Amino acid sequence: MEAGAWRRQYVHDLLFAVDGSGWHEPEMKESIGYRWSGPGRFSVLRMAAPSGAGRGEARLLVLQGEAVPEVAVFLNGHRLAVTSRRQGLLGVLDFAWDAAAMAGETRAEFWFHAERLAQLPVPGGRMRAVGFRLSTLTLTGAAGGPLPAGEALALIIGRRFLFERLPIATGKPRIAFRSEGEARVLELRLDAARLGPTAQPQLVLTLRAAAGGIDLELGAPGGAAVAARIDPAGRIALPTTLSPRDGLLVARLLATLPEAFGRWLDDAMAGASPDAALLAAWRCDLARLARGAEAALAAALSDGADAFAYDAALPFAWA
Amino acid sequence: MRVTEAALATSIPPAMRRPGPGGVEAGPAWRAACAASWPSSGWRVMTVNPAAECDRLGELPAGIEAVTAQPGVAETYGRPGAWIADALACAVATGAPVVGLVNADILLSLDGGARAALVERAAQGMVACNRTDVLHGHQGEGTVYRYGYDLVMMPRDMAVRLDLSGFAFGVPWWDYWIVLDAMLQGLPVMAVQCEGIRHLSHAQAWDRPGWRHALGVLMRHLAPRRDALSRLAPGPVAEAMADLLLAVAPEGESGYPIDDLMVISGTRFGIEVVRMAERDAWRLEMR
Numbered sequence: 001m002e003a004g005a006w007r008r009q010y011v012h013d014l015l016f017a018v019d020g021s022g023w024h025e026p027e028m029k030e031s032i033g034y035r036w037s038g039p040g041r042f043s044v045l046r047m048a049a050p051s052g053a054g055r056g057e058a059r060l061l062v063l064q065g066e067a068v069p070e071v072a073v074f075l076n077g078h079r080l081a082v083t084s085r086r087q088g089l090l091g092v093l094d095f096a097w098d099a100a101a102m103a104g105e106t107r108a109e110f111w112f113h114a115e116r117l118a119q120l121p122v123p124g125g126r127m128r129a130v131g132f133r134l135s136t137l138t139l140t141g142a143a144g145g146p147l148p149a150g151e152a153l154a155l156i157i158g159r160r161f162l163f164e165r166l167p168i169a170t171g172k173p174r175i176a177f178r179s180e181g182e183a184r185v186l187e188l189r190l191d192a193a194r195l196g197p198t199a200q201p202q203l204v205l206t207l208r209a210a211a212g213g214i215d216l217e218l219g220a221p222g223g224a225a226v227a228a229r230i231d232p233a234g235r236i237a238l239p240t241t242l243s244p245r246d247g248l249l250v251a252r253l254l255a256t257l258p259e260a261f262g263r264w265l266d267d268a269m270a271g272a273s274p275d276a277a278l279l280a281a282w283r284c285d286l287a288r289l290a291r292g293a294e295a296a297l298a299a300a301l302s303d304g305a306d307a308f309a310y311d312a313a314l315p316f317a318w319a
Numbered sequence: 320m321r322v323t324e325a326a327l328a329t330s331i332p333p334a335m336r337r338p339g340p341g342g343v344e345a346g347p348a349w350r351a352a353c354a355a356s357w358p359s360s361g362w363r364v365m366t367v368n369p370a371a372e373c374d375r376l377g378e379l380p381a382g383i384e385a386v387t388a389q390p391g392v393a394e395t396y397g398r399p400g401a402w403i404a405d406a407l408a409c410a411v412a413t414g415a416p417v418v419g420l421v422n423a424d425i426l427l428s429l430d431g432g433a434r435a436a437l438v439e440r441a442a443q444g445m446v447a448c449n450r451t452d453v454l455h456g457h458q459g460e461g462t463v464y465r466y467g468y469d470l471v472m473m474p475r476d477m478a479v480r481l482d483l484s485g486f487a488f489g490v491p492w493w494d495y496w497i498v499l500d501a502m503l504q505g506l507p508v509m510a511v512q513c514e515g516i517r518h519l520s521h522a523q524a525w526d527r528p529g530w531r532h533a534l535g536v537l538m539r540h541l542a543p544r545r546d547a548l549s550r551l552a553p554g555p556v557a558e559a560m561a562d563l564l565l566a567v568a569p570e571g572e573s574g575y576p577i578d579d580l581m582v583i584s585g586t587r588f589g590i591e592v593v594r595m596a597e598r599d600a601w602r603l604e605m606r
Contacts (some may be wrong), residue, residue, distance in 0.1 A: 009597075
């Protein structure tokens with residue numbers, strides 16, 4: 001064999017705690033640790049990942065007489081092509097992704113959509129729905145190891161600035177999907193949110209995705225709302241009806257929507273059999289929206305009015 | 320004259336049994352293929368065996384030296400073999416800048432580039448390599464076995480700082496302790512997967528008394544350095560497992576349900592060691 005390069009790897013062993021949802025308690029069989037997916041078809045696993053393009057290997061425990069399960073795999077909403085192979089008691093799902101799947105993402109959010117569920121007894125006796133046994137997920141970067149982190153002081157100052165000067169909270173998300181003609185519509189309700197110092201008992205964000213881009217409306221139920229548009233290139237203009245400071249707060253809120261979507265998935269997908277393609281389309285749209293909002297926020301903080309001049313204690317106002 | 324870049328020590332058993340396709344006995348051929356795969360330009364290899372085994376090793380490939388092992392393994396573990404510390408000391412004594420240990424059933428399918436890559440990294444810190452399991456010798460892709468390190472290489476001056484006394488080839492735990500010992504001393508450790516480090520799959524013959532004894536050895540090494548384990552921030556479960564094992568393993572406590580507790584907590588502790596090592600995980604690509 002001819003040697004290639006060193007590649008950084010990230011390994012998640014399902015015997016340990018999971019950041020995600022749709023997994024039963026860890027078990028061990030034949031010296032292989034694993035968790036059953038379930039009780040729904042849809043399972044989420046978040047983990048550190050190499051930046052940029054990479055490839056992954058999901059190792060499944062597959063007992064004698066069983067076929068390697070059919071599992072669709074998504075990364076940050078992008079459907080990945082999967083090839084499977086078998087080695088003894090392991091089924092191995094191999095997949096890869098391009099840089100776009102990790103663009104703007106700090107962690108990898110994997111979705112696993114099991115083709116079939118089965119009812120199997122728990123060791124205690126009751127029945128439960130299970131999909132497949134995931135043992136480990138290993139991610140390998142396409143490039144070499146990470147470069148040494150730089151600009152640490154700027155990062156620390158920047159985080160403190162955002163935390164103290166532009167604080168936001170998305171609260172508890174609830175999501176509904178519908179269609180209007182050719183457009184896909186997502187209605188996101190955020191309970192107990194916060195924009196700056198002002199509590200927002202309920203916020204409603206409506207996204208309409210069509211060929212020409214995504215239109216969004218954000219406001220309190222029955223109150224004033226702000227509108228914005230994300231063009232097909234992912235650019236977004238901050239609402240001009242708000243004060244500059246409040247526009248930045250809205251951009252901050254929009255930039256956190258993929259994380260809120262992930263929390264909603266963890267709550268709502270337990271035992272569900274969702275339309276994974278629809279979820280994937282919206283996950284990608286929310287990532288594009290978040291990147292656009294971050295870009296607008298960065299441009300405003302870099303070249304706009306002095307962000308330290310704003311009074312951070314002023315209540316948020318919709319108009 | 321070619322300078323020795325790396326010195327590897329192992330302990331080749333006089334006989335090896337491995338199931339091959341169709342029930343064919345593949346052990347002798349695999350044993351020979353493994354031994355033939357280790358020596359290379361700049362790599363010096365020695366097999367450390369009890370005196371009684373040396374005459375039964377048969378003809379060794381060129382580049383492998385037989386060294387008589389220190390006694391005591393059979394008395395401790397009930398089977399003949401070589402001490403890990405003895406073998407590593409033999410490798411250190413060569414004066415090679417990089418030294419290491421390899422299990423005898425590992426075949427190194429590595430070209431000069433891969434060997435150079437391993438030596439280059441092992442000159443900077445410990446390189447603990449998982450094996451890739453294959454079902455037969457000609458299989459292309461295999462699957463990595465994460466819960467063990469079958470080839471471990473490191474700088475010579477790191478090797479002399481490790482205390483591997485009490486561990487033997489063919490008995491579990493030495494590979495976990497060697498990485499944990501280094502990490503406890505703040506020495507760099509990287510966990511490596513590589514398709515070229517190959518192992519013919521076989522059923523594991525679990526020697527429970529040997530497993531327990533070697534776990535006790537590990538805990539006796541760990542006991543005086545318990546604080547150093549906390550500094551690695553392994554997490555509350557790992558620390559709790561260590562404390563439980565430190566209470567029962569070193570002195571061989573018995574009574575219900577100590578044996579089961581040791582198996583469960585020892586298994587979890589071992590997996591925690593793997594997790595700590597995989598904080599710096601790498602793959603050496605083979606094309």
